[in-house]
Amino acid sequence: xxxxxxxxxxxxxxxxxxxxxxxxxxxxxxxxxxxxxxxxxxxxxxxxxxxxxxxxxxxxxxxxxxxxxxxxxxxxxxxxxxxxxxxxxxxxxxxxxxxxxxxxxxxxxxxxxxxxxxxxxxxxxxxxxxxxxxxxxxxxxxxxxxxxxxxxxxxxxxxxxxxxxxxxxxxxxxxxxxxxxxxxxxxxxxxxxxxxxxxxxxxxxxxxxxxxxxxxxxxxxxxxxxxxxxxxxxxxxxxxxxxxxxxxxxxxxxxxxxxxxxxxxxxxxxxxxxxxxxxxxxxxxxxxxxxxxxxxxxxxxxxxxxxxxxxxxx
Amino acid sequence: xxxxxxxxxxxxxxxxxxxxxxxxxxxxxxxxxxxxxxxxxxxxxxxxxxxxxxxxxxxxxxxxxxxxxxxxxxxxxxxxxxxxxxxxxxxxxxxxxxxxxxxxxxxxxxxxxxxxxxxxxxxxxxxxxxxxxxxxxxxxxxxxxxxxxxxxxxxxxxxxxxxxxxxxxxxxxxxxxxxxxxxxxxxxxxxxxxxxxxxxxxxxxxxxxxxxxxxxxxxxxxxxxxxxxxxxxxxxxxxxxxxxxxxxxxxxxxxxxxxxxxxxxxxxxxxxxxxxxxxxxxxxxxxxxxxxxxxxxxxxxxxxxxxxxxxxxxxxxxxxxxxxxxxxxxxxxxxxxxxxxxxxxxxxxxxxxxxxxxxxxxxxxxxxxxxxxxxxxxxxxxxxxxxxxxxxxxxxxxxxxxxxxxxxxxxxxxxxxxxxxxxxxxxxxxxxxxxxxxxxxxxxxxxxxxxxxxxxxxxxxxxxxxxxxxxxxxxxxxxxxxxxxxxxxxxxxxxxxxxxxx
Numbered sequence: 123x124x125x126x127x128x129x130x131x132x133x134x135x136x137x138x139x140x141x142x143x144x145x146x147x148x149x150x151x152x153x154x155x156x157x158x159x160x161x162x163x164x165x166x167x168x169x170x171x172x173x174x175x176x177x178x179x180x181x182x183x184x185x186x187x188x189x190x191x192x193x194x195x196x197x198x199x200x201x202x203x204x205x206x207x208x209x210x211x212x213x214x215x216x217x218x219x220x221x222x223x224x225x226x227x228x229x230x231x232x233x234x235x236x237x238x239x240x241x242x243x244x245x246x247x248x249x250x251x252x253x254x255x256x257x258x259x260x261x262x263x264x265x266x267x268x269x270x271x272x273x274x275x276x277x278x279x280x281x282x283x284x285x286x287x288x289x290x291x292x293x294x295x296x297x298x299x300x301x302x303x304x305x306x307x308x309x310x311x312x313x314x315x316x317x318x319x320x321x322x323x324x325x326x327x328x329x330x331x332x333x334x335x336x337x338x339x340x341x342x343x344x345x346x347x348x349x350x351x352x353x354x355x356x357x358x359x360x361x362x363x364x365x366x367x368x369x370x371x372x373x374x375x376x377x378x379x380x381x382x383x384x385x386x387x388x389x390x391x392x393x394x395x396x397x398x399x400x401x402x403x404x405x406x407x408x409x410x411x412x413x414x415x416x417x418x419x420x421x422x423x424x425x426x427x428x429x430x431x432x433x434x435x436x
Numbered sequence: 437x438x439x440x441x442x443x444x445x446x447x448x449x450x451x452x453x454x455x456x457x458x459x460x461x462x463x464x465x466x467x468x469x470x471x472x473x474x475x476x477x478x479x480x481x482x483x484x485x486x487x488x489x490x491x492x493x494x495x496x497x498x499x500x501x502x503x504x505x506x507x508x509x510x511x512x513x514x515x516x517x518x519x520x521x522x523x524x525x526x527x528x529x530x531x532x533x534x535x536x537x538x539x540x541x542x543x544x545x546x547x548x549x550x551x552x553x554x555x556x557x558x559x560x561x562x563x564x565x566x567x568x569x570x571x572x573x574x575x576x577x578x579x580x581x582x583x584x585x586x587x588x589x590x591x592x593x594x595x596x597x598x599x600x601x602x603x604x605x606x607x608x609x610x611x612x613x614x615x616x617x618x619x620x621x622x623x624x625x626x627x628x629x630x631x632x633x634x635x636x637x638x639x640x641x642x643x644x645x646x647x648x649x650x651x652x653x654x655x656x657x658x659x660x661x662x663x664x665x666x667x668x669x670x671x672x673x674x675x676x677x678x679x680x681x682x683x684x685x686x687x688x689x690x691x692x693x694x695x696x697x698x699x700x701x702x703x704x705x706x707x708x709x710x711x712x713x714x715x716x717x718x719x720x721x722x723x724x725x726x727x728x729x730x731x732x733x734x735x736x737x738x739x740x741x742x743x744x745x746x747x748x749x750x751x752x753x754x755x756x757x758x759x760x761x762x763x764x765x766x767x768x769x770x771x772x773x774x775x776x777x778x779x780x781x782x783x784x785x786x787x788x789x790x791x792x793x794x795x796x797x798x799x800x801x802x803x804x805x806x807x808x809x810x811x812x813x814x815x816x817x818x819x820x821x822x823x824x825x826x827x828x829x830x831x832x833x834x835x836x837x838x839x840x841x842x843x844x845x846x847x848x849x850x851x852x853x854x855x856x857x858x859x860x861x862x863x864x865x866x867x868x869x870x871x872x873x874x875x876x877x878x879x880x881x882x883x884x885x886x887x888x889x890x891x892x893x894x895x896x897x898x899x900x901x902x903x904x905x906x907x908x909x910x911x912x913x914x915x916x917x918x919x920x921x922x923x924x925x926x927x928x929x930x931x932x933x934x935x936x937x938x
Contacts, residue, residue, distance in 0.1 A: 169556070
């Protein structure tokens with residue numbers, strides 16, 4: 123196991139290097155000049171020239187890249203072109219916000235998706251199965267943006283049950299934090315619950331038809347024991363992989379939900395950074411996302427092995 | 437398993453039902469902003485929305501009233517010398533910075549000098565006419581000018597005239613600004629909120645009723661309005677015209693509006709590289725035909741619910757520099773066609789650059805349809821703003837739809853756009869007579885004399901049309917009806933003085 127982790131970490135280094143090179147090059151290839159945007163409405167050519175100098179934009183791109191990489195290795199991600207704040211601080215701040223949202227969404231997704239999938243599989247071709255599938259289809263097809271705005275209009279504007287938007291840290295004010303998380307987590311987690319439900323259902327169906335389940339039943343085991351001890355454990359293997367990947371996507375892809383509920387998270391950070399051509403922020407965010415995915419994948423593999431003992435030796 | 441699902445959903449539902457909307461302390465004012473501001477350093481800041489926040493945070497030397505008259509703030513009196521080369525200001529002696537330091541002429545001098553010399557200061561061009569500043573005594577500030585500058589006082593009403601505590605000037609100032617305004621900085625969560633607390637040591641503290649101001653950035657207009665209606669905000673800036681009707685129908689809200697200081701129009705490339713080399717760029721008659729083809733009233737009706745006022749001048753409705761000689765023309769297809777014929781081009785094909793937002797796209801389509809009828813075939817090119825700006829500056833455009841947020845002084849709305857060396861003259865329009873008139877107008881302190889120059893310049897510009905002006909963007913604010921004392925101002929700023937909840 124340790125060897126696996128070590129191997130993965132070694133592979134991660136060239137991966138991260140390539141990712142950062144790719145993002146760096148791609149960003150510079152984008153049309154649009156950040157300094158034109160930053161220099162303000164007046165766009166004084168002198169100011170633009172000086173800004174380009176301050177941010178070393180007139181150096182060859184290779185020099186710029188390695189200068190940036192050198193800084194990053196020392197833990198300095200530079201400052202935001204737009205607000206002048208340190209990029210690393212921004213990322214840490216936003217990551218905390220999105221992490222909180224992602225955990226809440228994941229709780230909803232797993233809490234609804236996996237049980238619903240199991241029920242649908244056990245009662246295949248019954249009303250329960252069909253309705254679960256219909257709800258899942260709805261969950262997958264409804265756009266987050268639309269659902270979010272509808273929820274705000276219904277729950278906040280009409281019913282006045284929950285605040286319409288914003289963010290509070292769970293550590294500073296738990297009650298306000300939960301109030302503000304319910305709707306976005308439901309919007310974000312709902313779609314994931316649907317996809318988890320469908321995957322769980324098909325994995326369970328497959329496992330339920332396997333020989334060892336038949337053997338277990340033949341032994342006269344109670345149905346709950348057959349499901350929980352034998353079938354579920356095996357069906358969970360692909361679900362775990364899926365969940366970890368979904369969680370990674372949640373961290374990176376909460377963009378629309380964060381936009382609707384004005385949650386100052388990672389997604390909003392990167393959208394704004396791209397629009398403003400805030401190079402340092404985009405580079406930092408992409409690098410951190412890549413690191414996040416690598417960690418999530420590694421975690422998936424480890425969980426895999428823990429759940430399925432047969433994989434332990436290989 | 438089923439029980440778990442049931443339990444989980446029941447728990448969620450009861451949690452949702454059990455929590456009432458959060459109560460706010462009565463003395464907090466929550467303001468919804470369209471964007472997140474940029475740097476909170478007046479010398480480096482560039483956004484419109486940032487100026488709104490500075491209104492609470494930083495005092496300026498002078499301010500304006502709703503009629504655009506310059507009014508005292510930190511400076512109580514001012515006068516220009518006979519030759520127009522010296523501006524002497526008398527300063528308040530009871531003003532303090534948020535860190536307890538006293539505001540005086542030395543501090544003001546340090547700020548103006550920083551604005552003029554800091555490498556990445558964005559205020560340099562605004563203070564370009566200033567030769568030096570001096571502080572002969574704590575209550576007197578003297579500006580020596582290179583040339584008479586009628587625009588200087590107007591610049592000092594904005595960021596160039598804002599005062600930071602000289603002791604605080606370090607790299608952290610953008611993250612934790614220390615000014616002398618009625619409210620002091622508490623915290624900022626980027627993309628979310630900026631929180632200010634009342635500064636009890638302010639010289640005018642009794643005029644500010646709220647203990648705390650929270651500015652929240654909510655870019656989506658629908659969501660911003662929903663937040664106001666849900667009671668999460670007390671007021672918001674830049675309500676979308678399409679939302680005005682529904683907001684007006686809501687009894688718990690009220691709407692305030694005023695003409696914006698800027699202009700909205702189409703910049704035409706008349707002399708910047710290859711792209712200018714086509715009938716629209718070369719022949720003023722083709723540009724006149726385009727202007728006549730556009731029915732500005734219909735444009736406003738279709739895209740902005742008729743709420744934006746049609747305009748053909750760079751000054752806002754009600755501005756003293758607006759000229760009666762140029763009323764908004766009626767659409768005239770026959771005349772436009774005749775002009776094209778005269779120019780020897782029966783059919784013109786031309787590119788129009790627009791920003792890729794829905795409103796701009798719609799605007800482009802309406803113009804396209806109207807131009808089509810007179811024989812001008814408009815091709816719409818749409819990109820996001822950063823790319824549009826770059827292409828426009830490099831001359832890679834034939835026509836570009838662009839707006840300007842506007843300045844208090846007329847010079848800021850016209851000089852840099854149409855003079856030969858203007859920073860924003862992206863179409864490289866050049867006319868020595870216009871240059872002369874607009875350069876002169878900058879140096880004249882007398883309003884009537886100044887207006888003569890602007891009228892003369894406009895006469896040429898209305899004929900040659902390097903910019904086809906379209907409409908004035910009315911500014912809408914939405915407030916909860918219990919919020920009293922809001923004084924609307926064409927600069928679109930939110931002045932916190934006198935605001936209270938009834």
